[in-house]
Amino acid sequence: xxxxxxxxxxxxxxxxxxxxxxxxxxxxxxxxxxxxxxxxxxxxxxxxxxxxxxxxxxxxxxxxxxxxxxxxxxxxxxxxxxxxxxxxxxxxxxxxxxxxxxxxxxxxxxxxxxxxxxxxxxxxxxxxxxxxxxxxxxxxxxxxxxxxxxxxxxxxxxxxxxxxxxxxxxxxxxxxxxxxxxxxxxxxxxxxxxxxxxxxxxxxxxxxxxxxxxxxxxxxxxxxxxxxxxxxxxxxxx
Amino acid sequence: xxxxxxxxxxxxxxxxxxxxxxxxxxxxxxxxxxxxxxxxxxxxxxxxxxxxxxxxxxxxxxxxxxxxxxxxxxxxxxxxxxxxxxxxxxxxxxxxxxxxxxxxxxxxxxxxxxxxxxxxxxxxxxxxxxxxxxxxxxxxxxxxxxxxxxxxxxxxxxxxxxxxxxxxxxxxxxxxxxx
Numbered sequence: 001x002x003x004x005x006x007x008x009x010x011x012x013x014x015x016x017x018x019x020x021x022x023x024x025x026x027x028x029x030x031x032x033x034x035x036x037x038x039x040x041x042x043x044x045x046x047x048x049x050x051x052x053x054x055x056x057x058x059x060x061x062x063x064x065x066x067x068x069x070x071x072x073x074x075x076x077x078x079x080x081x082x083x084x085x086x087x088x089x090x091x092x093x094x095x096x097x098x099x100x101x102x103x104x105x106x107x108x109x110x111x112x113x114x115x116x117x118x119x120x121x122x123x124x125x126x127x128x129x130x131x132x133x134x135x136x137x138x139x140x141x142x143x144x145x146x147x148x149x150x151x152x153x154x155x156x157x158x159x160x161x162x163x164x165x166x167x168x169x170x171x172x173x174x175x176x177x178x179x180x181x182x183x184x185x186x187x188x189x190x191x192x193x194x195x196x197x198x199x200x201x202x203x204x205x206x207x208x209x210x211x212x213x214x215x216x217x218x219x220x221x222x223x224x225x226x227x228x229x230x231x232x233x234x235x236x237x238x
Numbered sequence: 239x240x241x242x243x244x245x246x247x248x249x250x251x252x253x254x255x256x257x258x259x260x261x262x263x264x265x266x267x268x269x270x271x272x273x274x275x276x277x278x279x280x281x282x283x284x285x286x287x288x289x290x291x292x293x294x295x296x297x298x299x300x301x302x303x304x305x306x307x308x309x310x311x312x313x314x315x316x317x318x319x320x321x322x323x324x325x326x327x328x329x330x331x332x333x334x335x336x337x338x339x340x341x342x343x344x345x346x347x348x349x350x351x352x353x354x355x356x357x358x359x360x361x362x363x364x365x366x367x368x369x370x371x372x373x374x375x376x377x378x379x380x381x382x383x384x385x386x387x388x389x390x391x392x393x394x395x396x397x398x399x400x401x402x403x404x405x406x407x408x409x410x411x412x413x414x415x416x417x
Contacts, residue, residue, distance in 0.1 A: 019408040023379045024318070025386045028326040035323075049305050054415055056311035057361045058380050059318070064268035065275055071285050072263055075292045080256070170300075182252055182300045197303045199249045221297050223254020 018047035022055055039217075042187040129238040132210050134231040136161065141169070141230040143186075145210055146238075152196040156186055161230070163188070163214075169230070170219045173200065174209040185219040186212065208235045239265050244309040245302075252299035259296060266310065267292070270317040277321035277383040287324055291317045322383040364414035372407040379404070 020026050021034040038045045128150050134143040141161030147154050154171070163169050171194060172180040181203055184194045196204065213220070214227035244265065250258030270291055274284040294316055305312050365373040371393060378384050384392075390400035 015412075016405050016408065019412070020405070023376065023404070023408065024322040024383045025379045025389065025404060026326075027385060027387070031323065031326055035319075045304075049307065052311070052315050053306050054412065055361065055380055056307060056315070057359075058377065059273070059311060059314045061381065062269065062272045062276055062314070065272045067267050067271040067285065067288055071271075071288050072260075072267070072292075075263070075289050078289065078293055079296055179253070184300045184303050187304075195303050197245070197249050199246060218298055219300055223252060223299075 014044055015047050018044065019051045021048055022051035040188050042189055042192055045187070130204070130206060130235045131238055132233040132235045134210055134212055134233040136231055137229050139228075139230040141212060143212065143231055145233070145235075147196075147204060147235065149201070149204070152198070152201060154183065154194040154196060156192050156194065158190050158192070166217060167227070168215050168217050168219055169212050170215045170225070172211045172213060172225060173203050174211060175203055180211070180225055182220065182223065183210075185215070204235065206235055206237050209233070210235060241308050241310065244313075248295075248299050248302045248309055248312075251296060252302070262295070263292060266313050269310065270313060273314055273317040274321045276381060277318065278325060283324065284321075287321050288317070291320050294320065318383070325383055326385065360415065361411075364411050367414055368407050368410060372403055375400075375404055376407055376411070 017034060021031065021038075024031075026034060034048075038048055128148060130147040130149070132145045132147075134141075134145060136142050139161060141163075142159040144157040144159055145154060146157075156171070169186040171183040171186050173183055174180050181200055183196060183200065186192060186194065209232060211225075211229050211232040213225040213229050215225070216227075220226050244262070247258045247262040247265070251262055267288065271284060271288050274287040274291065275281065278284045278287060295313065298316075302309065302312050307315060365376060368376070375389050375393065378392075379389060386397055386400050386404070389404070390397045393400060395403070
């Protein structure tokens with residue numbers, strides 16, 4: 001099935017659907033379906049993002065119009081009027097040592113798997129690749145993680161454990177004495193990727209702890225973990 | 239404010255930093271309000287949409303990490319998509335062609351837009367390779383959030399014809415951009 005067949009203008013196809021979604025011409029029902037697919041289908045989400053990139057220069061012609069001050073007040077009321085829900089497991093989150101001990105057992109496994117994965121010799125002296133086995137914490141959720149510092153890409157292999165209906169897995173990096181930093185909601189799939197923002201690069205090094213928490217769809221609304229930790233593990237050089 | 243500064247604000251917002259969120263609002267709300275206003279064509283509705291857009295930005299800022307968009311384009315895409323969702327959710331409008339034609343179109347012409355976008359004129363070069371009315375359909379749909387139904391009516395062609403037209407135009411556009 002060539003891309004041309006798959007995306008013929010007359011029969012449609014994912015790339016055309018992505019383009020139609022971005023341009024905005026779809027009727028309400030088809031638009032809703034496409035939006036739902038972006039949430040659950042990473043391949044489709046990437047097609048949509050590519051079209052957003054292609055067409056985004058057109059947006060330069062939107063004029064800037066100052067919004068009335070009441071708008072920001074209303075936003076703050078909607079977001080911050082009620083006290084932010086306290087993290088469900090604040091005590092656990094603050095105890096890096098607790099996780100370290102849990103993660104230690106998984107470390108040996110992680111290194112063994114890593115060696116099996118990367119038989120090719122490293123091309124560079126400096127450590128560029130890290131692995132972690134995010135072992136289940138009172139759950140059956142297990143991910144194997146490979147982080148490539150050069151491309152700032154985190155690859156996640158889903159080993160076991162389904163996400164509960166209507167919940168997302170969110171990946172965090174932990175550092176002693178600092179708040180957890182979200183690396184994003186883990187896309188659904190057997191083998192998925194997360195891009196690491198430049199700002200977080202320094203936080204991710206050997207010894208850092210990765211953890212996965214259970215969050216509402218789209219990720220934690222507070223910017224800090226709100227649900228239980230379902231898996232965690234230490235990062236190791238390969 | 240540079241793209242890198244806005245990126246920092248988005249990242250800090252994703253970590254729950256309200257100060258960063260406030261600054262992000264100050265720096266970008268005029269652009270995003272312009273987007274909502276242009277698509278919705280109604281000030282009160284655009285204000286409400288802008289509120290919802292910034293609520294989304296607060297809760298979904300971490301997703302910026304997985305997009306290839308520039309930070310301001312990523313924010314604008316959230317505003318555009320939200321505003322388009324809103325007009326699609328409206329009751330099917332009884333399209334009054336005469337009234338529609340009377341509305342002055344403040345969107346700069348293609349040339350002005352090309353100048354305004356500076357380095358990104360490649361998209362305009364590629365749009366110019368399309369037939370004039372098809373390029374206008376793509377621009378109109380993108381900037382004003384027009385639906386297939388509205389485009390078909392305005393161009394006086396059946397809906398399916400419009401859909402085939404636009405799809406072919408988009409594929410040609412992609413081909414040109416990747417050349």
